[in-house]
Amino acid sequence: MATTFKTLTNNDVTSTRTLLHEAIPITGTIVSGTYDESATATSNIKNYSHGLFQSVYDYPYLSSSANQIFDLTVGYSSDSGLSGSSAGHTQNAKKINLYNQMAQVLVGFDENGNIQNFDRDGDLTAGNKITEAVFINFARLLTKDEIKKESFTLKVLTGSTTTAPTDLLTISDYGAATAYKINSPAGEYGVLYTSSATPNSNSGVGLIYYQAGVAVLTASIFSDDPSSPTTFCDFGSPADFKTSAEGGIEAALTGSSITGSADGLRNRLNNLQFNNTTELNSTIYFCRANHNDFNYSSNPTYLNGSKLRVKNNSMDSPVSYITTVGLYSADNELLAVAKLSEPIKKTPETELTLRVRLDY
Numbered sequence: 001m002a003t004t005f006k007t008l009t010n011n012d013v014t015s016t017r018t019l020l021h022e023a024i025p026i027t028g029t030i031v032s033g034t035y036d037e038s039a040t041a042t043s044n045i046k047n048y049s050h051g052l053f054q055s056v057y058d059y060p061y062l063s064s065s066a067n068q069i070f071d072l073t074v075g076y077s078s079d080s081g082l083s084g085s086s087a088g089h090t091q092n093a094k095k096i097n098l099y100n101q102m103a104q105v106l107v108g109f110d111e112n113g114n115i116q117n118f119d120r121d122g123d124l125t126a127g128n129k130i131t132e133a134v135f136i137n138f139a140r141l142l143t144k145d146e147i148k149k150e151s152f153t154l155k156v157l158t159g160s161t162t163t164a165p166t167d168l169l170t171i172s173d174y175g176a177a178t179a180y181k182i183n184s185p186a187g188e189y190g191v192l193y194t195s196s197a198t199p200n201s202n203s204g205v206g207l208i209y210y211q212a213g214v215a216v217l218t219a220s221i222f223s224d225d226p227s228s229p230t231t232f233c234d235f236g237s238p239a240d241f242k243t244s245a246e247g248g249i250e251a252a253l254t255g256s257s258i259t260g261s262a263d264g265l266r267n268r269l270n271n272l273q274f275n276n277t278t279e280l281n282s283t284i285y286f287c288r289a290n291h292n293d294f295n296y297s298s299n300p301t302y303l304n305g306s307k308l309r310v311k312n313n314s315m316d317s318p319v320s321y322i323t324t325v326g327l328y329s330a331d332n333e334l335l336a337v338a339k340l341s342e343p344i345k346k347t348p349e350t351e352l353t354l355r356v357r358l359d360y
Helices: 028-033 092-106 248-255 258-266
Strands: 013-027 045-047 054-057 068-076 132-138 153-157 168-172 189-193 204-209 214-218 269-289 320-328 334-346 352-359
Touching: 013 028, 028 269, 054 258, 068 092, 068 258, 092 132, 092 214, 092 258, 153 214, 248 258, 269 320, 320 352, 334 352
Parallel strands: none
Antiparallel strands: 013 269, 045 054, 054 068, 068 132, 132 214, 153 168, 153 269, 168 189, 189 204, 204 214, 269 352, 320 334
8 A cells, every 4th residue: 555645637647539440341151141041050040039130140149159240120111102001011010110110219200209211311301211121230249339430331232133243232331431420319320322433312222320330221222223212123033032023122021021031131242341440548647756756665575674675875875666556536545556567766866757548
């Protein structure tokens, strides 16, 4: 326990913030099911009895080393033409409820208390709404504090097969580092575009919520005309949603279960990558030992027979070795301890400034 204290002033304390980024690549092989999905014990794709979403893991989910990557689900607004008639629609109410749940968290309510729909360009007062959506909810293990702006890229197959490279659509949050939106209760978000050359309301096909770690894609990316949110394409063989005769993505959203739609969507995700962000806040204390400070030790072994062990005769200057710095509260309670890598010699002829950093 220290017997001598030195008060830290405002000039001795400063705070800093550091943003650490980590690249997160998610390949299509993991997403589409690296492991045999027919054997539940070895599958990295987990379905639930409630059938509301599907979870993707990097290893078989029953393994102790498995980490959840993201959850995948679909939904549409009550304003969508797909919800006009629930006759023959599979899980119609659940798909509407999922859309409303995501919208009220990420978009919020209007002045009348109504849930607002997702908007393709982030302008909530105008048209171009996303009424049929795919939701990718990333695990916090991957996103950390947030997804780094202008780092999100998704490649998805949008044609009639899952192998044609000409149907590979690249989606990214182009220009989001300076053009992100802040009119969301969930924090900052960017618009996902199909082209960096012409980022506008027509090329906007989704939204990426950076702090929430959620990507929202319009179902119209699987249509013949991505600029139209109501024109859907047909899917041929191999059919991941439905066959062309059954109506493509439109039939998948209405006639398939949420799990079935998630299966089809997963197999069309070719590649996905982004950088996460870890915010590291630090308080730095400059502990200054002036020439007449801390030249004697409070350690009982510093004395032997009332004499200093480190002095050969009485005329020698006092000397001590600093090994530890303790930070105390105003009422002298020890709050933190910093250890030096090696003892530092302190005499009346020297002054020291020790930099102590607390990260949180």
